[in-house]
Each structure stands twice: as structure tokens, then as C-alpha cells.
Amino acid sequence: MKLVENPDRTIVCPPIWCAGCGAGLEQWPVAGFQRRQVTEAPAPPPPRVTEYVVQSKQCG
Numbered sequence: 001m002k003l004v005e006n007p008d009r010t011i012v013c014p015p016i017w018c019a020g021c022g023a024g025l026e027q028w029p030v031a032g033f034q035r036r037q038v039t040e041a042p043a044p045p046p047p048r049v050t051e052y053v054v055q056s057k058q059c060g
Contacts, residue, residue, distance in 0.1 A: 001037075001039055003035055003037050004037065007037060014026075014030075
């Protein structure tokens with residue numbers, strides 16, 4: 001699927017430590033990023049059940 005421009009929710013996942021030396025990265029500027037999106041389809045609505053009660057009558 002193509003990425004949407006305005007997702008319903010965005011979660012930013014910054015790295016916390018350098019994978020090489022273990023130093024903290026909170027103070028460093030963002031050097032790049034990748035966008036990935038998960039599209040979740042809502043569950044279908046439950047079926048709608050209509051009951052018809054057919055009556056019979058007898059003339060007196």
C-alpha cells in the first residue's frame with residue numbers, strides 16, 4: 001500500500017544509544033528517518049437480523 005500523507009496516529013521511535021559505542025543520542029540532531037505505516041482494517045459490523053412474524057387470523 002502507498003503511504004498516506006495524514007495518518008491517524010504517528011509514533012516517533014528515536015534511537016536512545018549509539019549501537020557502536022553506547023553513548024546517549026538524546027542531544028544529537030536527527031540525521032535521517034524512514035516512514036513505515038501499518039493499515040488496520042476495522043472489524044466488520046455484526047450482521048443485522050430482521051425477524052418477520054407472519055400472523056394468521058380466523059374470522060368469527
